[in-house]
Amino acid sequence: MSTEHKITTQQVNFKVFRFNADEDYLPYYEDYNMEVTSEEVVLDILNRIKWDHDGSFSYRRSCRHGICGACAIKVNGRSTLACKESMNDMVDLFGSELVIEPLSKKRAIKDMIIDKADFWEKHAAVTPYLVADIDETPESENLVSPEDADKLDEADLCIQCGACHYACPVVAINEDFFGPAAFAAAYRFDADVRDSADSRLKDVNEEKQGVWDCVKCFECAEACPKDINPIAKITKLHQMAFQEGIAKNNVAVRHAVGFKNSIVKNGVLDEGGLVLYSEGPSIVKHIPVALRMFSKGKIVPPWGITKSDNLDEIKKLVKSSSTAKF
Amino acid sequence: MKKLKYALFTGCTAKQSTPEQMMSTMAVAEKLGIELVELTEASCCGASHLQDYDEFLSLVLNARNIAYAEKQGLTMVTICNTCQLNTAMTKHKLDNDEALKAKVNEKLAEVGLEYKGTSAITHFLYAIIDDFGLDKIKEMVVTPLSQFNIAPFYGCHNIRPSELQNETHNSKENPYNPTSLDDLIIACGGKNVDYEEKNKCCGFHVELQAPHTAAVLTGNAIAGAMDGNADMMVTPCPLCHLKLDTQTAHASEAIGRDVELPVLHMQQMVGLALGCTPAELGLNHHLAKVDFV
Structure with a gap:
């Protein structure tokens, strides 16, 4: 078998969402026709638009390693972590006409940059940290067994990129709804053996804001670039409400x-x-x-x-x- | 070609709120020469709600349903997206976790049953496309639906999570750009309408607890199809059908616009193209007008 790695190129037309909240009354789309190589990821394209075509083009980026969560955008309506998504895969999925948009058009500030305040407010609302009585002078390490660590079910891999949050149809309609990323965070800490928070599970079980308003569309599972499967965590939060005896009679x-x-x-x-x-x-x-x-x-x-x-x-x-x- | 034969898991709605779906399934199967053996022993799949309360019970009940298809040595065919998801998800979990499978089988043994994992589970839409073939359907069309713009509405639980769904059929579906139902519309002679909501949620599963969310989603879906100049919508899911067909008043109110379109079950559309009568397809059971016939 040959190990030779062949780089292919193809012509792709990008329809790119442009908007500057300070100047523009309405957003518009600009076309950029580029030769794309099979080596590139979506973030390379954003860089080339800025570096080769229009220096004012704006987007968030930082680590380029799928860990900071800054560069999530939408390609043809699909939430995408730009630094992780290969251009080849995008062309395979959608063909050579690609629409580049921010995660949420209605929250756009400048081009791909959105106001993520709603995301962070909801994240903060689920007590996204460990609540525990800490022995400040421990005599031994505080160990968590591998079995207990497994209970997190990889919810701790979330990078808060917002891909699932802005793919969720309920978030778009019900402004109280915490959304899949916040639920995954709630699960991550509620499933932690060291945690003793008592309000978190109740908060995510409240009507309007909580898990019971999830429509079960699996958009979040599909969107997550870290394969966290937020809806599986939502299901677990439902089950935990019964296990803990806090499920309301509603x-x-x-x-x-x-x-x-x-x-x-x-x-x-x-x-x-x-x-x-x-x-x-x-x-x-x-x-x-x-x-x-x-x-x-x-x-x-x-x-x-x-x-x-x-x-x-x-x-x-x-x-x-x-x-x-x- | 060998006669196709499947174990039919009807689901609950086909026997209650969408009788037309049952009628049209049987009518189309007869036209295509497909034998459907109804799994009369099957229980409700839990409709994606039971597992929120009791996951193990949901697994045991779904495994029991699948075990009956296995006993007959047949592929299980579903006619509801949510039945498809729940059964396929159960199969996936049991086939990939020997300990869990043993635990479930311990319970099934109490009633003399065993889940083996030998039956495939697929939605009737994909059974038609994969096993029967669109070309053959095309040849059999006697009333091409050529004067109609038809908007496909896929329903979440047939296309997501795509990794699981694509285990259950050969024709790979991209959840962001699904094509199966479009292809079927074209095979029936119709013009497929492309619109943004075709792969979106109808809101069915929160109709009781979050009626506004549910109504907006239904309204957006019908409005999207109407703006795409559709004469009708078509869906493989009876739960989507219930939303789109019976909840138009709430949907219209929620989005501030009158929305209504004839909504066909996938089987009804195929049936019309194959020459079944409206009565055979149960078109008299619809709430939204189906006056195009």
């Missing part, structure tokens, strides 16, 4: 629990029953749509549900395999 929590109730009764879901259990008296707000659905044969009454065959197996398994309480 519509979101009952919605999760309601699946088990339905499954043990029918095997399959009782859709109407789930909504009733989750909403309680608030179910009245669903009546107008429910009536229309009923008239179109889209609502099956509890007695009309076709239960799973071998339901006794399901009942037995629910009884023997349940690990959580509410």
Whole structure:
């Protein structure tokens, strides 16, 4: 097998978002046509735009080693850590027309530079540090076993680049929502055996701001350049709320629990029953749509549900395999 | 070609709030000569919520469903993106963790079942594309949908997380630029509409706890398709369908604009192209108008 490394080149047209909040009324896009080599990463392109085409082009960069988190931008809508992403891969994914944009267009200050204040405020809100009584004159090292270290599930690799935060559709709509990066940080410290914070898990379980408003779209898992899989941490935070007995009796929590109730009764879901259990008296707000659905044969009454065959197996398994309480 | 045969995991909505999806699945399978053996023993997959409460229970129940497909020696076909995600995710976890698999099997043994990991799990959309083939569908089209602009709405749980999803089918999908549903639209003779929201979230999973977020996402999706000059939308996911078809009033209110389009299940679109009647495809079960037929 040849070990010769061949460098290829290709012509790529970049449509680059330009905006200067001090001067421009609206953003605009500028085209840069460049020959790109297979050796380059996206950050090389940002550098070449600045060095070869327009010195006023602005972006954040620092380490060039995927560790400082400064250079995250979007390429064709995909959150990307510019110093880590190979141009070859981008061309493979999207072809030779690439759109370069900041992580959040509405938070743009100058070109790729955004105001990340919302990100940092939310990060700060989840107590992103270890809360522990420290013995100031220890007689031995404070050891964490490899098994306990594994519980962090690599959440400690987060570089706060914001790629997931600005890929999250809930962050874009609900300004109270902490977002996937803050949740990953919350998990990182809550899962740490040395930590004894008592408000963090409660904070991330509050309605509007907390994990229960996650839409489960997996955009964060897809966006993360460090493969942290923030939504897996969100799932764990949900589970920890039950384990610690702090899950509130609200519509979101009952919605999760309601699946088990339905499954043990029918095997399959009782859709109407789930909504009733989750909403309680608030179910009245669903009546107008429910009536229309009923008239179109889209609502099956509890007695009309076709239960799973071998339901006794399901009942037995629910009884023997349940690990959580509410 | 050998007759294609799959174990069908219908999921819950196909039997309740989207009966038209069940009807059109069976109608299309018959037209294509695909045999679907319904897994009547299957339970709910937990719909991506049960595991927030009790992950182990969710794994055991999903493993049980898969075990029934394995017993028949068939690939499991799903017709709901969320069923697909939950079952495929369970399979991935068990196939890559012997200790966990043993723990789950200890429970399944109580009811005389075993999860082996022998059945593949794939969404009907990919089964059609990978195993049946778009070219063959194209040949079978009797009513090309050539006068329609059709906006594909992929649904999160078929395209993300892409690493897991791409384990389940041959035709690799880029979650930032998916093509499977576009290709199917083209095979049915329609014109595919490109729009920003086609690979975005519909908001279904927070409809109860965060109705505003859910309604804005639904509204944005329909508005994006309308601005792309779509005559209709098409989706492989019944949960997306429920949002896009039944929640237009909330969606319109949330985004301050009247949005509504006919929304077809992927199976209904194929069915129309293959000459099924609107009644066979259950078009009378829709809330949003489907007056193009």
